[in-house]
Amino acid sequence: MTRLAEQILAYAKGLPEGTPITAKGLLHLGNRAAVDQALSRLAERGHLVRAGRGVYLHPVESRFGTRSPSVEQAIHAFATQRGEVIVPTGAAAANMLGLTTQVPVRSVYLTSGRSRKMTIGKQNVELHHAPHWQLSMADRPAGRAVRALAWLGPEKAEAALKALKRKLPPTAFGELVAAAPQYPTWLAQSVGKVAYG
Numbered sequence: 001m002t003r004l005a006e007q008i009l010a011y012a013k014g015l016p017e018g019t020p021i022t023a024k025g026l027l028h029l030g031n032r033a034a035v036d037q038a039l040s041r042l043a044e045r046g047h048l049v050r051a052g053r054g055v056y057l058h059p060v061e062s063r064f065g066t067r068s069p070s071v072e073q074a075i076h077a078f079a080t081q082r083g084e085v086i087v088p089t090g091a092a093a094a095n096m097l098g099l100t101t102q103v104p105v106r107s108v109y110l111t112s113g114r115s116r117k118m119t120i121g122k123q124n125v126e127l128h129h130a131p132h133w134q135l136s137m138a139d140r141p142a143g144r145a146v147r148a149l150a151w152l153g154p155e156k157a158e159a160a161l162k163a164l165k166r167k168l169p170p171t172a173f174g175e176l177v178a179a180a181p182q183y184p185t186w187l188a189q190s191v192g193k194v195a196y197g
Contacts, residue, residue, distance in 0.1 A: 004030050009047055020081050049121055055078070068121020082113060086110070089109065109128070113129065114129055140172070145168060149190075161190055165195075
């Protein structure tokens with residue numbers, strides 16, 4: 001193993017689980033071409049996991065062997081590194097809030113960035129660009145509620161809002177109501193009807 005590859009591995013081992021590693025973040029170790037080549041070789045040999053084009057993750061070593069970082073931690077670190085908002089979809093949010101018993105099978109997230117696919121270990125992850133109103137309250141309870149309502153659609157929104165009014169803390173429901181002007185008309189009307197009706 002080259003000295004550069006050893007330096008990259010030492011750097012990667014010091015990072016929190018799921019932190020994305022890119023050539024741009026390693027330019028202090030060598031020139032871009034050399035770093036790109038070293039990252040690619042480390043992935044081929046199984047020392048790093050390729051998560052997407054030019055993005056790598058360090059596998060987690062435990063007493064049971066090595067595994068890929070958890071999808072949630074990798075997505076959180078990726079969002080922080082890229083400066084994007086990345087949150088679970090409306091289906092996942094509806095499940096978390098008890099509005100549906102359906103459990104999403106695929107790992108799909110909404111992002112403020114461009115739509116793309118990633119692989120984290122053996123798991124495929126899809127990132128779908130979403131409108132600002134679905135991402136504005138990020139992963140707070142009110143934000144989860146908005147994404148769940150968007151996923152449920154106009155037909156089920158009112159009944160779901162009544163359930164959310166009982167389930168959410170008053171401050172979270174108030175935050176949901178306060179953001180109504182940025183929602184699509186059908187959702188803003190339903191929120192107004194349940195909040196003030």
